[in-house]
Amino acid sequence: MTDATILYDLLKEIFFILDDGDRRLLGSYNLTVARYYALFHLGEHPGMSLRHLSELMLCDKSNTTRIIQGLAADGLVARSPHETDGRTLRLHLTDEGQQLRARVLAAHAAYNRKRFDCIEQVEQDNLLDGLLKLKEGLRGLLQG
Amino acid sequence: MTDATILYDLLKEIFFILDDGDRRLLGSYNLTVARYYALFHLGEHPGMSLRHLSELMLCDKSNTTRIIQGLAADGLVARSPHETDGRTLRLHLTDEGQQLRARVLAAHAAYNRKRFDCIEQVEQDNLLDGLLKLKEGLRGLLQG
DNA sequence: TATCAACAGTTGCATTGTCAACTAATTGCA
DNA sequence: TGCAATTAGTTGACAATGCAACTGTTGATA
Numbered sequence: 001m002t003d004a005t006i007l008y009d010l011l012k013e014i015f016f017i018l019d020d021g022d023r024r025l026l027g028s029y030n031l032t033v034a035r036y037y038a039l040f041h042l043g044e045h046p047g048m049s050l051r052h053l054s055e056l057m058l059c060d061k062s063n064t065t066r067i068i069q070g071l072a073a074d075g076l077v078a079r080s081p082h083e084t085d086g087r088t089l090r091l092h093l094t095d096e097g098q099q100l101r102a103r104v105l106a107a108h109a110a111y112n113r114k115r116f117d118c119i120e121q122v123e124q125d126n127l128l129d130g131l132l133k134l135k136e137g138l139r140g141l142l143q144g
Numbered sequence: 145m146t147d148a149t150i151l152y153d154l155l156k157e158i159f160f161i162l163d164d165g166d167r168r169l170l171g172s173y174n175l176t177v178a179r180y181y182a183l184f185h186l187g188e189h190p191g192m193s194l195r196h197l198s199e200l201m202l203c204d205k206s207n208t209t210r211i212i213q214g215l216a217a218d219g220l221v222a223r224s225p226h227e228t229d230g231r232t233l234r235l236h237l238t239d240e241g242q243q244l245r246a247r248v249l250a251a252h253a254a255y256n257r258k259r260f261d262c263i264e265q266v267e268q269d270n271l272l273d274g275l276l277k278l279k280e281g282l283r284g285l286l287q288g
Numbered sequence: 289t290a291t292c293a294a295c296a297g298t299t300g301c302a303t304t305g306t307c308a309a310c311t312a313a314t315t316g317c318a
Numbered sequence: 319t320g321c322a323a324t325t326a327g328t329t330g331a332c333a334a335t336g337c338a339a340c341t342g343t344t345g346a347t348a
Contacts, residue, residue, distance in 0.1 A: 003268050004256040008162065010275045015159040016202065017282045018152065034334075051296060058160040060336050065298060067334090087296040087343045109149050116148040118281020123274055124147050130263065130271035131154040137262020138161045167336080178304060195326060207305050209328060214303080231313045231326040 018115070025111050029104050030074075034059070036108070038067050039093065039101045042077060047090045049082070076100060162259070169255050173248050174218075178203075180252070182211050183237065183245045186221065191234045193226070220244060 019033065026036050034057070041056045042048065050068060054061040068091060071077035076097035082088035093101060116124060163177070170180050178201070185200045186192065194212065198205040212235065215221040220241035226232035237245060260268060 002253060002257060003265075003272065004260040005253055007260055007268060007272055007275070008256045010272065010279060011155070011158060011162065014155060014275060014279055014282065017279070017286070018155060032334080049296075058157070058164065061297070062299075062337080063335050082296095085296085085344070089297075109146060112148040112152045113146060115282060115285060116151055116278070118284060119274070119277050121147075123277060124151060126270055127274035127278065128147065128151055128154065130267050130274065131151070131158060133263050133267065134260070134271065135154060135158055135161070138158065138165075138259060140262065141165075141259060142161070171337095176303065193326075203304085204306055205327070206307085206329075210304080226326095229314075229326085233327075 021111070021115065022108075025108065026104065029100065029107070031100075031104060034063075034067050035071055036104060038064075038071060039076065039097060040105065042091055042093050043098065043101045043105075046092055049088045050091065051088075053091065071097070165255070165259065166252075169251065170248065173244065173251070175244075175248060178207075178211050179215055180248060182208075182215060183220065183241060184249065186235055186237050187242065187245045187249075190236055193232050194235065195232075197235065215241070 022033050022036070026033055031039070037057050038053065041053055045052065045056075050064050051061055053068075054064040057064060057067075068077055068079065072079060075094055078092045078094050080090045080092070082090055119127070166177050166180075170177060175183070181201055182197065185197055189196065189200075194208050195205055197212075198208040201208060201211075212221055212223065216223060219238055222236045222238050224234045224236065226234055263271070
């Protein structure tokens with residue numbers, strides 16, 4: 001087994017542990033992980049299109065359609081037509097959506113601090129460096 | 145934004161990129177990620193039970209039932225009754241399954257090497273150290 | 289300008305995944 | 319031994335997700 005495969009397996013395993021924790025935390029706010037990400041990105045980019053959101057969420061646009069449908073049904077997101085482009089939607093958080101987003105983001109940040117407390121600050125920084133480089137490299141592969 | 149959240153976001157994004165790549169690579173072999181893992185484990189433990197496979201795949205046994213049904217329909221896996229325990233199945237790769245497994249494992253390992261080539265060996269080792277520590281820490285949280 | 293390609297979003301379908309209920313077989317214990 | 323509890327696997331209901339095909343809109347160009 002090569003180093004690359006060990007790294008790969010580790011990354012996958014850590015993801016599953018993080019994701020499992022997320023599911024529990026977010027479930028207590030009646031959110032799924034996907035809905036949480038949608039709320040997050042919509043707060044960062046008010047008025048964004050569905051396609052743009054799909055790119056940020058790294059998922060298929062059909063999936064995004066349905067996630068937004070659910071959030072709209074819950075009164076957290078509003079969809080309006082684009083002013084000039086008849087194909088495009090403008091997505092916005094409702095007031096309720098913004099309030100929920102603020103609460104959940106705070107809870108999630110606190111949860112992350114707790115989770116990553118297990119490693120020292122220096123190691124966090126090292127890890128951050130390595131992961132950043134890895135991410136850039138992987139993104140580069142997608143282009144080339 | 146705290147370091148912890150940056151780390152978290154990086155890990156998630158890297159996972160999604162890896163997963164997307166996996167889906168493409170495995171798709172070219174007519175495999176899904178779940179089927180790939182099933183082939184992998186079945187090759188390591190010939191004759192294993194469905195329940196055992198479920199544990200290794202970290203998923204519900206009903207899901208495993210259906211994944212195996214699909215693989216069997218494709219002629220990659222054979223199911224036979226256990227010699228002494230009438231409840232239990234014995235799962236085996238067919239010859240075709242073994243050949244496919246060998247090819248796909250090699251392709252996946254090569255793909256991983258290519259993907260992780262973007263960072264130097266020393267950095268890979270550092271990353272591995274940090275991730276290992278993180279994994280242990282996260283596991284610790286689950287217990288405590 | 290008329291047409292054709294590209295794009296945004298939706299819908300249908302298959303796979304994956306969970307949970308709960310079920311069947312059949314085994315095990316344990318009174 | 320015989321009955322109750324456990325175990326292996328399957329099935330059904332449902333949600334999330336990806337892919338492919340579709341509709342309607344925009345844009346580019348001949």
